[in-house]
Amino acid sequence: MSDPTPYDRIGGEPAVRMLVDRFYDLMDLEHGYAGIRALHPASLEGSRDKLFWFLCGWLGGPPHYVDRFGHPMLRARHLPFTIGIAERDQWMACMKQAMADVGLEAEFAERLAASFFNTADWMRNRGA
Ligand code: HEM
Numbered sequence: 469m470s471d472p473t474p475y476d477r478i479g480g481e482p483a484v485r486m487l488v489d490r491f492y493d494l495m496d497l498e499h500g501y502a503g504i505r506a507l508h509p510a511s512l513e514g515s516r517d518k519l520f521w522f523l524c525g526w527l528g529g530p531p532h533y534v535d536r537f538g539h540p541m542l543r544a545r546h547l548p549f550t551i552g553i554a555e556r557d558q559w560m561a562c563m564k565q566a567m568a569d570v571g572l573e574a575e576f577a578e579r580l581a582a583s584f585f586n587t588a589d590w591m592r593n594r595g596a
Pocket residue numbers: 504507508509514515518519522537542545546549551555556559584587588589591592
């Protein structure tokens with residue numbers, strides 16, 4: 469048997485959905501994330517689905533995003549939005565808070581956060 473993937477470890481689709489829902493609920497609720505909230509559409513329903521589909525594959529589970537849209541080209545898809553250090557750090561803080569709120573074990577959440585950081589930093593298209 470191969471080692472469990474992060475997708476297995478987190479608890480599969482229902483757990484990924486819960487994480488994404490908490491992430492976007494927080495983005496809507498918390499004043500500290502208003503900067504990145506403003507970059508998103510008025511309704512977050514489409515954003516929730518896309519991040520959920522993407523994260524299932526990114527964590528080693530089913531490739532729902534790729535099945536629907538092909539290669540993610542994530543950096544290119546973020547180019548319409550100004551993403552600098554402040555936006556990256558708000559995204560990371562929101563995701564870390566969401567991971568804690570859904571009860572991910574701290575050491576596992578820290579490892580995921582390190583991977584999220586690499587992806588979030590790669591999305592930066594502005595120096596500051
Ligand atoms: C660094 C800060 C980030 C900001 C400010 C940001 C912001 C955004 C915005 C405004 C959208 C468009 C929402 C929509 O079309 O509904 C988007 C889409 C998306 N973001 Fe991010 N994002 C960031 C980082 C990330 C990271 C780290 C990931 C993955 C781990 C990610 C995954 C996605 C995905 C999968 C989409 C949908 C792309 C599409 O199909 O159009 N984003 N993001």
